[in-house]
Amino acid sequence: xxxxxxxxxxxxxxxxxxxxxxxxxxxxxxxxxxxxxxxxxxxxxxxxxxxxxxxxxxxxxxxxxxxxxxxxxxxxxxxxxxxxxxxxxxxxxxxxxxxxxxxxxxxxxxxxxxxxxxxxxxxxxxxxxxxxxxxxxxxxxxxxxxxxxxxxxxxxxxxxxxxxxxxxxxxxxxxxxxxxxxxxxxxxxxxxxxxxxxxxxxxxxxxxxxxxxxxxxxxxxxxxxxxxxxxxxxxxxxxxxxxxxxxxxxxxxxxxxxxxxxxxxxxxxxxxxxxxxxxxxxxxxxxxxxxxxxxxxxxxxxxxxxxxxxxxxxxxxxxxxxxxxxxxxxxxxxxxxxxxxxxxxxxxxxxxxxxxxxxxxxxxxxxxxxxxxxxxxxxxxxxxxxxxxxxxxxxxxxxxxxxxxxxxxxxxxx
Numbered sequence: 001x002x003x004x005x006x007x008x009x010x011x012x013x014x015x016x017x018x019x020x021x022x023x024x025x026x027x028x029x030x031x032x033x034x035x036x037x038x039x040x041x042x043x044x045x046x047x048x049x050x051x052x053x054x055x056x057x058x059x060x061x062x063x064x065x066x067x068x069x070x071x072x073x074x075x076x077x078x079x080x081x082x083x084x085x086x087x088x089x090x091x092x093x094x095x096x097x098x099x100x101x102x103x104x105x106x107x108x109x110x111x112x113x114x115x116x117x118x119x120x121x122x123x124x125x126x127x128x129x130x131x132x133x134x135x136x137x138x139x140x141x142x143x144x145x146x147x148x149x150x151x152x153x154x155x156x157x158x159x160x161x162x163x164x165x166x167x168x169x170x171x172x173x174x175x176x177x178x179x180x181x182x183x184x185x186x187x188x189x190x191x192x193x194x195x196x197x198x199x200x201x202x203x204x205x206x207x208x209x210x211x212x213x214x215x216x217x218x219x220x221x222x223x224x225x226x227x228x229x230x231x232x233x234x235x236x237x238x239x240x241x242x243x244x245x246x247x248x249x250x251x252x253x254x255x256x257x258x259x260x261x262x263x264x265x266x267x268x269x270x271x272x273x274x275x276x277x278x279x280x281x282x283x284x285x286x287x288x289x290x291x292x293x294x295x296x297x298x299x300x301x302x303x304x305x306x307x308x309x310x311x312x313x314x315x316x317x318x319x320x321x322x323x324x325x326x327x328x329x330x331x332x333x334x335x336x337x338x339x340x341x342x343x344x345x346x347x348x349x350x351x352x353x354x355x356x357x358x359x360x361x362x363x364x365x366x367x368x369x370x371x372x373x374x375x376x377x378x379x380x381x382x383x384x385x386x387x388x389x390x391x392x393x394x395x396x397x398x399x400x401x402x403x404x405x406x407x408x409x410x411x412x413x414x
Contacts, residue, residue: 012314015046015053022048030397041327045311051080052320054299058331058353060311061323065300066358069308073301073320074098077400080301081188088196093238096246096363100305104359110235111243111363114224120366122219123161127374130157135382142413143389146263147256147404150379155255158371159247164220165209176202177248184253184400199245206244210237221247251364255371257296257395257403258354262287262376264404265294265341267388272343273380280377286343287372288352291329293341295354296403298326325353383411 021040025033040047041056048054055061064070073080075098078089096107113119134153138144156174165173179198182191210222217223225240235243266273276286304319315321329352330338336348355362362368379386386409393406 010312012309012312014314014316015319018046018313020044020046020048020053023054024048024050026050030394034397037324037327038330041324041330042332046313049322051301052322054322054324056324056327058328058334058350061325061328061353062357063310064302064321064323065353065356065360067308067310068100068359069305070302070321071100071305072098072360073303076301076303078183081183083189083192085192085196088192093242093245095242097250097360106233107235107239108359108363109230110228110233111225114221114228115363115366117366117370119221119224120370123158123367124370124374126161127158127371128378130154131375131378135378139382139414143408143410146407146409147260148406150263150375151256151260151403151407154259154375155252155371158367159251162221162367163209163244163247164213164218164222169205172205176205177252180245180248181253202245202248203241206241207237209244210240247364250362251367253401254296254364255368257401258291258368259372259375260403260407261294261296262290262372263379263386263409264388264392264394264407265290266376266380267386267392267409269341270385272341273386274384276343276377277380277384280381282343283373283377284369285345285347286376287369288347289341289343289345290372291354292335292352293329295325295329295352296401297354297356298397298402299324300356300360323353325356328353382414383409386411 021044023033023037023040025036028036037047037054037056045057045060046053046055055064074095075092078092083089094103096104096111099107131150131154134150138149144150153174156177157170159177160167160170160173176198179194180202182188182195182198185191188195210226213220213222213226217227222240222244225235225243228235266276272286276282299322302321302323304315304317304321306317308315308317308319329335332338334348334350351357355365355368389408389410392404392408395402395405
């Protein structure tokens with residue numbers, strides 16, 4: 001039985017026949033919509049949304065994420081965004097982010113060791129160097145836009161160092177990554193040609209880097225992935241290119257936005273910001289609490305690969321369900337006093353779900369944790385009296401990866 005399953009001899013009700021509250025409320029502001037969802041979560045495990053349904057409670061979110069019949073909808077995102085360009089749609093490669101079944105199991109088995117905590121730890125000194133340089137660039141002025149000056153540029157050098165891209169190529173890599181990631185912008189249809197061109201150029205660059213590493217192995221991720229072997233099985237060149245793409249898509253905007261969410265949140269808790277500066281050993285717990293309380297990834301989409309019955313409800317094949325990590329992370333049946341933010345919180349015994357659960361649990365979780373654990377204490381120490389200068393401009397709550405668009409702050413110059 002899956003976690004959260006309820007067995008019953010009654011005939012299941014088709015989900016479309018249920019009398020469910022709806023959160024498809026375009027007339028509401030982002031804040032009001034979030035308040036509506038929060039008000040529904042304690043008494044409703046599932047609600048309607050614009051494309052299907054949203055699961056709100058922790059046990060049910062975990063059940064959906066762990067049930068292999070619910071497939072990742074990542075591969076369907078272009079069509080869900082209204083993209084009809086056949087050339088673009090037909091050239092969507094199999095990705096570890098969206099693969100299922102034996103294909104996903106094989107890919108995950110081959111690459112898992114390369115994304116271990118030990119692999120992330122070897123980059124920690126470089127992470128500290130990157131964030132220190134970024135702070136140095138604004139320290140004398142006593143003001144900064146944390147989103148633009150710190151969060152945006154932070155992940156790319158680390159991804160380049162991880163992959164083994166030469167420093168001379170970092171600006172090129174950054175531009176290509178920026179253009180590929182435009183697919184998550186709200187105006188993707190207008191920018192499709194830019195995205196397509198960047199994908200072609202990035203693929204060519206990745207193939208060149210892979211060829212270089214075959215001839216000249218280094219201490220980097222691409223070399224590790226080339227060497228990865230399981231019972232004689234290895235990744236093909238196309239699969240190696242796919243992994244580079246997955247690292248960019250999965251490891252850039254997520255880190256940027258989660259760091260922005262963290263600073264934006266902590267700016268409202270100056271005593272905890274000060275504590276983090278004085279006791280950097282609190283960083284691991286602070287990162288977990290930030291991601292529980294204010295995660296950048298608030299939900300993920302799944303679709304029923306076959307007819308599924310869960311909690312006496314029948315979900316026909318093709319039904320799209322959003323899992324609300326944001327609401328699950330505030331579930332009072334799992335987390336004590338979930339509406340309180342405290343970086344010294346005692347772990348509940350159940351993890352937050354911002355990294356997901358099940359077979360698609362975030363492959364880069366160790367890297368993301370390390371990036372946040374290294375950045376936050378340095379920012380807190382270098383900007384001890386950080387204060388928001390005006391208002392934080394947040395991205396729409398419907399954005400795939402949530403965070404600040406602008407985060408203007410002041411602090412004592414140094």
